[in-house]
Amino acid sequence: xxxxxxxxxxxxxxxxQSPGVIMGIGDDTAVLKxxxxxYLLATTDTLVGDVHYLPDYFTPKQVGIKAIxxxxxxxxxxxxxxTYAMISLILPRNTDKGFIQGLYSGIRMCSNKYKISIIGGxxxxxxxxxxxxxxMGFVDKKNLCLREDAEIGDLxxxxxxxxxxxxxxxxxxxxxxxxxxxxxxxxxxNLQSAKKIAKYANAMEDISDGLATEIKNICxxxxxxxxxxxxxxxxxxxxxxxxxxxxxxxxxxxxxGGEDYEIVFTIPKKxxxxxxKRNCKIYILGKILPKKEGIFLMDDGRKxxxxxxYNHL
Ligand SMILES: [Mg+2]
Numbered sequence: 192x193x194x195x196x197x198x199x200x201x202x203x204x205x206x207x208q209s210p211g212v213i214m215g216i217g218d219d220t221a222v223l224k225x226x227x228x229x230y231l232l233a234t235t236d237t238l239v240g241d242v243h244y245l246p247d248y249f250t251p252k253q254v255g256i257k258a259i260x261x262x263x264x265x266x267x268x269x270x271x272x273x274t275y276a277m278i279s280l281i282l283p284r285n286t287d288k289g290f291i292q293g294l295y296s297g298i299r300m301c302s303n304k305y306k307i308s309i310i311g312g313x314x315x316x317x318x319x320x321x322x323x324x325x326x327m328g329f330v331d332k333k334n335l336c337l338r339e340d341a342e343i344g345d346l347x348x349x350x351x352x353x354x355x356x357x358x359x360x361x362x363x364x365x366x367x368x369x370x371x372x373x374x375x376x377x378x379x380x381n382l383q384s385a386k387k388i389a390k391y392a393n394a395m396e397d398i399s400d401g402l403a404t405e406i407k408n409i410c411x412x413x414x415x416x417x418x419x420x421x422x423x424x425x426x427x428x429x430x431x432x433x434x435x436x437x438x439x440x441x442x443x444x445x446x447x448g449g450e451d452y453e454i455v456f457t458i459p460k461k462x463x464x465x466x467x468k469r470n471c472k473i474y475i476l477g478k479i480l481p482k483k484e485g486i487f488l489m490d491d492g493r494k495x496x497x498x499x500x501y502n503h504l
Contacts, residue, residue, distance in 0.1 A: 217412060218338050219268040219396055220328075230335060232328045234265040240319040248363050249376060251290045254322065255297020257378055261399065262326035263305055264380035264452045268397035269337075270389030271330030272382070275310050276302060278324055281317035294322070305382070336388075336395035336456065341413035345393055345457035347477035350384040353402060354430035354441055357448025361437050369433035380452050387471040388454065391462035401449040403497050406477075407486060409457065416484040419477035419497065446488075447498060 202216045213230060214222035220234035238258055240246070249257070259276065266273045278298060282291075302309055307326070359375030362368065385395065394413060396405045402424070410417050426445045434441035457479050458466075466473055488495045 214337060219265040220271075222269065222330075222335065222337075225329065229329045229331055230271075232266050232269050232271045232330055233325070234262055234327075235323060235325040236261050236265070237321055237323040239321045246320070250297075251293025252297035252300075253376055255294040255299075256301045257297075258294075258322050258324045259298055259301035259305070259307065259326075260378050260380045260452065262324045263307075263382055264397040264399065266326060266328040267380055267382040267385035268395050268454055269328075269330050270334035270385065270392075270395060271328045272386070273305050273307050273326055273328040275327040276307050276324055277310060277326075278312040278322065280312070280314045280323075281319070281321035282314065283318060283320065284316060286320065290320075330389075334389040336392050338394050338396055338409045338412035339414075341394035341409050341415050341457040341479045342459065343415055343479055343481055344459070345479040346460055346463065346475050347406065347417060347419065347455065347457050347479060348473045348475050349398070349402065349425065349453050349455050350381045350388070350471075350473060351451070351453035352425040352427035352430075352474075353398065353451045353453060354434075354445035354448050355427040356450040356452075357401075357444045358430045358433045358437065358441070360450075361439075361444075362433055365437070367436055369436055370429035371427070371433040374427065374429065375450070378450055378452050381454055384471055384473075385454050387469050388456055388458070388466060388473075391465050392456040392458045395454055395456040398451045398453050398455055399449055401447045402451075402455060403446045404449075405455045407497070409455070410479075410482070410486050413479075414482050416480035416482050417477055417486045417497075418480055418484075419488050421488050421490045421495075423474065423476040425474040425476070 211224040220232040223231040225231040263273050355371040355374035359371035362372055394409045396409055398405050406417055424445050426441050430444055431441045486497050488497045
């Protein structure tokens, strides 16, 4: 089973029964009509057993924080601000009280930080721990940034350095140590930068499945191509250092690793100066092209193919 194929199937097999849907499946969140000034955003994400978090490595509190941060990241990627969340748990019969207390200390701490109200949820019994967060937020209509909004000629940028999260996961699996582990265990959304960028950007998306995949998503939805300069991709120092321990090229983690939760966005060149004025750190790494030119990586003046990223299934 391929994650993207399932999403494409679902997208084709559902239809909207009300005129309030501005954007359904196919972006970081759904976008719904709300009032004259704002749209309502809605998103959901599940952490399961050992697919997205490894109970041996994460504390219950860290799991709770990740459950909130990953959804905040999707709301941020629309140009919005999170407001409400619901948490649904599936817990095995033998789950101890300490796990639930720890989990909720993380959920509480992180949601307080963003002023998110937990307004409901559900608890069911099952064979494996599963935590589903549903989050809602609002975006000023003028700040909404959809994946389909990229324009030919836009610069492609990211809000931070990449690669550390996946390097950290690989270290943990091999029972090795390194600073990158911290990035994997303590993911943090970049809501602050996203808020500044939303006014000036065209398309935005958060980096949960890897930079390459997110850029391909933007190109697919906005019917464009893209050129990425390999030497301009910002790689976190700890990822470069720890990749040596793994004996691997850090660029692969930055491009295909995922769960860095920075924002990738496209912006008209003339708007970059406004971000500089607002002290918003960005890294320019490529350009949006006409669709017929394709999506490729520039490596030392040579065109190479952009591979595919992390698949959750
Ligand atoms: Mg996303």
